[in-house]
Amino acid sequence: MHEMSLCEGIRTVIEDQARSHDIKAVRRVRVEIGRFSGVEKSALEFAFDVVMRGSVAQGATLEMIDMPGRAMCYDCMHEVEIDDRLAPCPDCGGGKLMPVAGDELRIKDLEVI
Amino acid sequence: MCTVCGCGDAKLEGHDHGHSHAHTHTHDHGHDHGHHHHDMHFGTGPAGVEVPGMSQERLIEIETGIMAKNDRYADANRAVLAGLGAFAVNLVSSPGSGKTTLLCKTIEALGDQPLAVIEGDQQTTNDADRIRATGAPAIQVNTGKGCHLDGHMVGHAMEHLKLAQNSFLFIENVGNLVCPAGFDLGEDCKVAILSVTEGEDKPLKYPDMFTASRLALLNKVDLAPYCDVDLDLYEANLRRVNPGIEVIRVSARTGEGMDSWLNWLTGSLTRKTARTAAE
Numbered sequence: 239m240h241e242m243s244l245c246e247g248i249r250t251v252i253e254d255q256a257r258s259h260d261i262k263a264v265r266r267v268r269v270e271i272g273r274f275s276g277v278e279k280s281a282l283e284f285a286f287d288v289v290m291r292g293s294v295a296q297g298a299t300l301e302m303i304d305m306p307g308r309a310m311c312y313d314c315m316h317e318v319e320i321d322d323r324l325a326p327c328p329d330c331g332g333g334k335l336m337p338v339a340g341d342e343l344r345i346k347d348l349e350v351i
Numbered sequence: 352m353c354t355v356c357g358c359g360d361a362k363l364e365g366h367d368h369g370h371s372h373a374h375t376h377t378h379d380h381g382h383d384h385g386h387h388h389h390d391m392h393f394g395t396g397p398a399g400v401e402v403p404g405m406s407q408e409r410l411i412e413i414e415t416g417i418m419a420k421n422d423r424y425a426d427a428n429r430a431v432l433a434g435l436g437a438f439a440v441n442l443v444s445s446p447g448s449g450k451t452t453l454l455c456k457t458i459e460a461l462g463d464q465p466l467a468v469i470e471g472d473q474q475t476t477n478d479a480d481r482i483r484a485t486g487a488p489a490i491q492v493n494t495g496k497g498c499h500l501d502g503h504m505v506g507h508a509m510e511h512l513k514l515a516q517n518s519f520l521f522i523e524n525v526g527n528l529v530c531p532a533g534f535d536l537g538e539d540c541k542v543a544i545l546s547v548t549e550g551e552d553k554p555l556k557y558p559d560m561f562t563a564s565r566l567a568l569l570n571k572v573d574l575a576p577y578c579d580v581d582l583d584l585y586e587a588n589l590r591r592v593n594p595g596i597e598v599i600r601v602s603a604r605t606g607e608g609m610d611s612w613l614n615w616l617t618g619s620l621t622r623k624t625a626r627t628a629a630e
Contacts (some may be wrong), residue, residue, distance in 0.1 A: 239498070274559070350409055
């Protein structure tokens with residue numbers, strides 16, 4: 239359900255762009271998705287097809303670019319890259335990590351005609 | 352819900368918007384909006400226009416957050432709150448953690464402090480009715496199929512509530528530990544409510560919400576002896592997903608810990624009001 243809302247947000251951005259750039263059709267949408275963004279990629283892909291129907295992006299390909307997760311370790315005070323939200327610090331093994339990046343959810347670009 | 356027009360199928364209870372949502376979700380927005388977003392019409396732009404010489408594929412860089420639209424509504428709400436010196440709390444939790452009971456007790460304890468409440472639920476006005484029984488102004492937002500409140504819904508609700516200067520705004524979000532974490536409403540902070548019956552590993556299972564929250568209220572502590580739970584482990588797990596989170600143990604039923612929570616609230620409001628006065 240959340241992914242459906244996100245796709246409607248994507249559609250809004252695309253339709254705004256379509257008006258300001260004289261876009262006939264969108265062929266590809268590239269979206270950056272952070273490791274910790276909470277987005278279920280298969281659900282996003284499913285919702286994308288459904289929500290784009292009837293828009294300039296109908297039939298467009300959704301390309302998802304994974305963005306790494308980064309966190310500040312409150313034990314060693316280093317910024318580290320982690321794959322898992324609950325992973326320990328790869329430097330010191332500490333368990334108190336505050337995410338600082340990886341919650342991105344951004345449309346990077348559109349391939350259009 | 353429909354983030355294209357922003358209104359979705361969310362309903363503000365007791366307030367007819369004056370526009371009918373007869374549109375299907377093929378999104379040809381031919382309906383007339385009775386409010387201030389009447390410039391959002393889609394399907395009539397260049398998309399349907401023949402553009403000679405534009406057959407070549409090209410790349411348009413956008414770099415726009417998908418939540419940009421929600422964030423704009425949230426920023427507008429935040430500006431209104433800042434102007435009033437009002438402190439807004441977005442109360443988030445799973446269903447059944449005791450949000451509404453805690454809120455009712457909080458309102459009673461705050462006495463004649465000006466405040467207002469926005470209640471978010473999929474259906475019914477039960478929670479707003481409970482809040483109004485305390486004498487506080489409340490508005491119910493029914494999200495229909497939606498799983499969270501968004502900035503637009505809260506903006507509308509705020510207009511109807513007519514917030515007072517230096518007041519509290521309590522926004523009780525839809526009971527859901529997933530989606531509300533991602534939607535900024537313009538609040539000053541999120542406060543997560545976690546009841547002791549939910550299991551010590553709840554913060555690990557749903558880290559996003561607890562990471563996004565400034566304070567966690569560990570509620571129903573009066574039930575702890577009957578639940579074989581380790582309250583210290585609850586706190587350790589909260590700090591594992593959010594090392595900076597503050598934790599207060601409370602029982603809305605017995606009143607335990609309520610003083611600390613009320614002090615936290617009034618301290619936060621005083622700081623916000625002082626900031627507003629300084630600007």
